Amino acid sequence: MLIFSLAMQNYNDSKSKFYSCSCFNTDNIFIEEFKLHVRFLSEQQFRSDYQAVLRKLGCCTDLQLNDVLKKIVKEVQRRQSLSVKSAERVAVIKETYKPLYDHVYHLQESYLAPQFKDMVDYCRGDEASEDGLLSLMQKETALRVYRFPVFKRSFCDDLIEELEHFEQSTAPKGRPNTMNNYGVLLNELGFDQGFVTPLREQYLQPLTSLLYPDSGGLCLDSHKAFVVKYDMNEDLDLSYHYDNAEVTLNVSLGKQFTEGNLYFGDMRQVPLSETACTEVEHRVTEGLLHRGQQMHGALPISSGQRWNLIVWMRASQERNNLCPMCNKRPTLVQGEGFADGFTNGSGSSLLPNVSCVLH
Numbered sequence: 001m002l003i004f005s006l007a008m009q010n011y012n013d014s015k016s017k018f019y020s021c022s023c024f025n026t027d028n029i030f031i032e033e034f035k036l037h038v039r040f041l042s043e044q045q046f047r048s049d050y051q052a053v054l055r056k057l058g059c060c061t062d063l064q065l066n067d068v069l070k071k072i073v074k075e076v077q078r079r080q081s082l083s084v085k086s087a088e089r090v091a092v093i094k095e096t097y098k099p100l101y102d103h104v105y106h107l108q109e110s111y112l113a114p115q116f117k118d119m120v121d122y123c124r125g126d127e128a129s130e131d132g133l134l135s136l137m138q139k140e141t142a143l144r145v146y147r148f149p150v151f152k153r154s155f156c157d158d159l160i161e162e163l164e165h166f167e168q169s170t171a172p173k174g175r176p177n178t179m180n181n182y183g184v185l186l187n188e189l190g191f192d193q194g195f196v197t198p199l200r201e202q203y204l205q206p207l208t209s210l211l212y213p214d215s216g217g218l219c220l221d222s223h224k225a226f227v228v229k230y231d232m233n234e235d236l237d238l239s240y241h242y243d244n245a246e247v248t249l250n251v252s253l254g255k256q257f258t259e260g261n262l263y264f265g266d267m268r269q270v271p272l273s274e275t276a277c278t279e280v281e282h283r284v285t286e287g288l289l290h291r292g293q294q295m296h297g298a299l300p301i302s303s304g305q306r307w308n309l310i311v312w313m314r315a316s317q318e319r320n321n322l323c324p325m326c327n328k329r330p331t332l333v334q335g336e337g338f339a340d341g342f343t344n345g346s347g348s349s350l351l352p353n354v355s356c357v358l359h
Helices: 002-013 043-056 062-080 082-096 114-123 130-134 153-168 192-211
Strands: 018-021 029-031 036-038 146-149 183-185 222-231 238-241 247-254 257-259 262-267 278-280 286-291 294-298 301-314 331-334 349-355
Touching (some): 029 062, 036 043, 114 146, 153 301, 192 247, 262 286
Parallel strands (some): 331 349
Antiparallel strands (some): 018 331, 029 036, 183 222, 257 301, 262 278
């Protein structure tokens, strides 16, 4: 596919330095008790913007509101130190953690489902088209949400065993984001270079180039990847939200579980009152591919335990002009690794020597 080949050449030729947007210290803070995302610049601003909303949601007393404020301040402080804490964890993990299965850290074609490989091979051909690709995959009833097998079951089982082994170790662990309290940040465990990057570049971008050329699918150049866990004694579900990504892949790795379907609405710009949600079943070894800005959530599991691999794929060409989280031109701050996928282009302003964090 000529367009994809040219896009890949452009991005392979440029080794970009990635940044975050300063809004991630202040925006999209999730209040779990009230299922509400908020912005926090100061206590005065917060009370003015959200006190009436919180009252309607059941936060009626000063004691309750003060408890919410304490949690928000703690979250802001966590974000401000996130880069440093993450680097500290990476150093300790590298020094002390001994993997159970070394092979799962390096992507091999033998891990991939045959149908997935056939789809990628098709996309790499000069005659590839969106209609041709769609004939090889299952289109869900939710708009522009696609399902396909990604991994073989044997690899999913090995990966979960490795992650459980890591969970049971004494190595430090960071949570994936403010909505998922259980899981693993794959970059901290060492999966980025040998596994997630080749998965994105060699196997996922040929698909996204055809399916989402209008949403950055042609020029994905970074990612954030993590695994989340749902368990009857831990997180059961995931509230309605959108991702800090242009395109998202969500793969159900296992184990045994019942219920817990995903549900999809419209894009985040569409008012909730005008949105109808569609349920989509989550099946082990299969992935759901969707636009990151499409609203979605996960219904509660009713038994068992489920592990999901999430890959937020980002296109700096898109987000350099408009931050998807604050909906403004990004003000860039220094970040580590892929940071939040911004690059110093398109006229974005840059604040030097500041570390900013995610959500």
